[in-house]
Amino acid sequence: MAALPIHGASLLFLRMPPNASLHGVAVDHLMLWNLAALLPCFVAAQAWIIFAMVRRKKAAVLKTYSHLVERLLLAAFCAMYLWMAITAQHLWAVNRFEGASAESMQVEVVGQQFQWYFRYPGADAAFGIARPSLVNAAAGNPLGLDPQDARGADDIVSSVLVLPLGREVDLRLRSLDVIHGFFIPAMRLKENTVPGLVLHVHFTPIAVGTYPILCSQVCGSGHARMQAQLRVVSPDAYRQWLQQHAKEHSR
Template sequence: MPGLFVVTSLLSLLPADASAHGPALDRQLLLSLWIILALFALAHIILIVGLAARRHSVQRSVWQIEYLPLLALAILFAVMTVRAERLWAATRYTGASLTALQVEVTGVQFAWYFRYPGTDATFGRTLPQLVAPGEGNPLGIDPADRHSADDIVSSQLVLPIGREVDLAIRSQDVIHGFSVPEMRLKQNAVPGETIHIHFTPTAKGTYAILCTQVCGMGHYRMNANLHVVTPLEFDQWLAQREKAVQP
């Protein structure tokens, strides 16, 4: 069947799933594609039946061919909307667990920066007037804040496999789009807002972090990498970075 071939082809184009919530999203996508295929076939059946209906049964045909399918479609779309909202809210509104790893993601033309809170588990204060990439302070971390001394800033996002991560997404200038297709993540970084999303990586590897909003002339080069490693490798990487920031 051509429709089956289309659905199979679309699913084969998806990147490999590497997050705990990914299978649920993929099932939702598959269900949506099958529903679209079924509605495509149903629309042609209704068209043929409508053309073949006899004149003396026009009123009955109008009710059966137009109103009942319309009611069924309204119910179907309502159900699909509720399912999609619940899936979206699972990474957006339900909140991460108290044991989730905290990482701050900042988008700036045209780079991503990732900040870890260090041994005190608290992010230091940032001030716009202190932003100075050329001086090694791209996020404007305030050195006068005692919590900022052990903050770790990286141009690559490194995460341990199997541990939930709570990302606090921010932007310094314009709207950026934080996206990791394999993790089934996509969230805008909006100036003046801090938006949280959480997920759990389930597969080791290196994944591209993209900007999905056209944010200026250098948009094409605004990318970074997500490295998912073992917990031991993550602890070793974190320890090395903590030594580097110690006075």
């Protein structure tokens, strides 16, 4: 895995792996600022509790100060949470409510107990139709691709998510059975796959390497085994990988 710049504060407070996505920098900054804002309030609240326990004898004076401090702390918390909501909403909207660019590459992510599948459109840049009634992993059709649909004839299905460095990718997520949580910690990316829905999330990888893909929703007895890998490679290496898999698929 390529060496990434390590931000000491990020690792100290968040215990997160080094960021490897374009939007991850803003996510880390938001989380660190939130922690920095919460810390003084937490310390002040605990200090006031200790002070109140020690100064029990001066109950009348303490009661007057107590009401004042309570109002000040409540006002500080309200202002802080309002600021958090406004800043977080903007970042959330960029990744969830605003669509990916027209030049972004399309990849489908499918969750099924207890496996992740990744489908790439072929040369026609279109996904073929997938039908639940045709799902048959033993027969080599884990996603239920319709053989009668010509658009799916060149689709590539992989158990590893391979992406080119520096290019935005638009993931369309769906599930074949229960709710799964598609989670790539290094990309600061988490989104559920929900049966009957197709959800989208987009990001841009900025560091070559291999990163774990996890399931963040308890989806059954094999939940802990539901893992995969994201491999971010150079654009040339990605083209070679795509060509190789296209040849294997056409055999």
